[in-house]
């Protein structure tokens with residue numbers, strides 16, 4: 001890479017940062033009633049699988065998810081064989097017998113395939129903007145899944161007087177409202193394997209669910225453990241209180 | 255102040271004392287359960303993590319290993335010897351009387367039926383963990399340079415300080431030319 | 437009853453040990469027969485809770501280190517590895533991250549308890565000072581810990597806070613370079629922070645030991661603020677206060693568990709789930725909530741050095757409390773005016789915390805300045821003045837009299 005390119009990328013990055021810093025107003029973001037909310041919340045497996053399909057067929061052409069491995073998909077209800085087949089659709093770098101670089105079919109233990117080899121390539125292919133990694137997107141923005149859903153459904157005509165920079169689109173919730181990602185989803189963008197109607201709303205919800213799971217795969221374990229821990233601590237509190245009261249009566253006389 | 259001393263509680267009658275004892279025992283018991291339940295995650299976190307377990311099976315393509323050749327593959331961070339044995343090596347291994355062996359095991363028990371030419375074993379010396387060298391030693395097998403253990407063409411210990419044969423990992427033939435270890 | 441019975445035993449083994457190292461009688465003296473005032477209220481639970489949190493942080497911390505990698509290219513990924521792959525890793529990490537917050541909640545209440553009941557007054561000045569030293573060490577530990585996951589907030593928090601030292605005249609720039617081990621926050625910085633983050637909690641343990649030593653020398657103060665006059669004023673620590681502390685711990689654990697299991701990221705910041713990027717600063721740099729009041733004081737002063745000095749001074753001033761407050765009466769219970777000033781001070785602290793979380797713009801600048809001035813005025817003007825003119829209420833003769841009333845047979 002030429003120093004010029006690196007310098008340009010750095011300047012761009014700084015510029016983007018400044019853009020974000022200016023825009024904190026943010027439009028109204030609807031709070032949805034996700035199945036994974038609340039103390040007893042769980043993920044809807046069907047929604048997760050549909051969400052993965054949306055990610056795979058739409059988002060994955062620009063966004064990596066480098067902290068996920070194909071094997072993780074077993075957690076959302078794919079069988080071992082299905083995961084193997086899914087992984088095998090991708091190629092990963094390998095060496096052949098004589099040590100020359102080649103590629104091999106990905107294994108379930110491999111990380112999700114990234115669309116670009118590095119940041120500069122990603123920027124070059126996206127008009128200078130860097131599509132962020134989505135592994136942690138469910139936790140890396142205020143509002144989490146509500147934000148993702150609002151963003152995907154938030155593409156509108158720019159209001160009168162709003163100056164849209166070259167190559168950007170208007171988005172109601174994106175900080176600064178000028179987003180470098182072209183509207184990714186519209187009705188029937190994908191054909192769902194389970195026959196669900198792929199409306200914009202449906203796909204946005206499904207992929208938000210999927211990204212929340214990807215960011216917090218232990219959410220169900222955590223909440224289940226939490227309910228047990230709370231119940232147990234409640235009991236312990238009753239017993240320690242009764243013991244304390246008993247001791248107090250002996251020692252203090254009241 | 256004697257009545258409020260902790261030693262004075264028995265003075266209140268045995269009925270009370272029993273309840274206090276039950277309460278006390280139950281509370282301490284619950285506390286012990288709490289500590290116990292907390293300790294398990296603290297221990298379990300040192301067990302192999304999910305990504306480590308995910309790598310715990312390795313597939314090996316046998317088609318490129320000629321007779322008399324062997325390769326070493328990595329499985330769970332350990333070397334596994336995959337050897338394509340010659341007729342002579344197989345014969346030698348089968349002819350050894352069990353009585354001569356320190357860790358008696360037939361050659362048949364160490365290979366898969368009908369696939370006698372393939373010997374698959376964990377390449378870690380059963381003495382103290384070095385990696386034995388192939389096609390060396392006095393028994394047409396392996397020799398461990400660390401403290402001089404000799405293994406035969408079936409990977410069985412014949413001489414030297416090692417107590418046991420080289421272990422056979424769990425593996426299966428996926429096809430005639432492909433095995434899956436682990 | 438005699439609450440300060442010296443340690444006795446019939447066991448030959450224990451006697452053998454005792455003759456060589458009096459460890460068992462020392463523990464007995466601290467946790468079993470320690471004569472505690474009989475009237476301690478629930479605000480006195482927070483000392484043992486702080487001790488519990490210190491141990492909890494050390495245990496979860498040591499476990500995190502088993503899986504964490506202190507290197508700029510791997511730190512963020514290793515934390516994700518902990519969260520996704522390590523058995524119960526999510527629990528260890530959430531317990532440690534939220535545990536830091538719980539530790540500060542407990543210690544703030546513990547400090548405020550001291551301010552309300554005048555625990556800093558003679559003969560407990562050293563006890564108080566050691567406590568402030570612990571607080572300072574905790575702040576350093578918490579700050580450096582927050583850098584370790586190497587997210588955006590980690591990186592920019594570290595950049596901003598280390599740059600504070602650049603305000604020092606003449607040597608500032610050199611000191612910052614020295615702290616960084618380079619020309620920006622980078623791998624060298626991460627590694628030294630990791631080393632110190634591991635070390636400081638053990639230094640805290642040592643200071644806690646001194647803190648307790650001083651406590652057992654002067655004995656606990658109490659809500660009435662009058663000294664122990666005899667055995668009738670005290671009860672042995674065990675079983676009364678062990679039972680009470682166990683009850684308090686159970687309640688506290690529910691509070692702690694709520695955050696860990698049901699809201700584990702609420703006290704953190706979403707930006708820290710973005711890997712550190714030295715080229716992009718997040719829109720708002722906000723420190724962890726427990727630093728917010730001090731952060732507000734820093735920003736209230738429109739001068740770099742001045743801000744840093746004010747922030748440092750806000751903590752250092754606590755050291756002078758034993759001399760700024762020269763009222764003869766210890767507990768706010770008998771000091772009607774000081775009591776009000778105390779609560780105003782608490783409100784001011786909360787307000788400062790709120791301002792610290794707001795962008796440094798518009799009205800918040802003014803509010804921050806007024807609240808900061810009030811913070812210092814509380815210590816430098818209000819407290820001394822009150823100790824000067826306030827007429828305290830009559831103080832009871834003894835703890836036993838006040839608590840047991842006529843029933844006191846002593």
Ligand code: HEM
Pocket residue numbers: 490493494495496497498499500501504515529532533536539574577578579580581582583584585633634637638640704
């Ligand atoms: C006074 C006690 C301690 C406090 C207040 C404290 C505080 C913190 C904080 C605030 C974080 C950042 C958490 C996050 O947002 O992810 C952290 C991370 C960390 N701490 Fe501590 N800590 C303490 C003791 C220790 C000890 C004794 C160790 C090691 C033996 C340790 C090891 C770590 C490690 C490895 C991390 C990075 C992993 C992570 O971010 O989750 N800590 N600590």
Ligand code: FES
Pocket residue numbers: 379380381382383384398399400401402403414415416
């Ligand atoms: S380790 Fe092989 S002989 Fe000792």
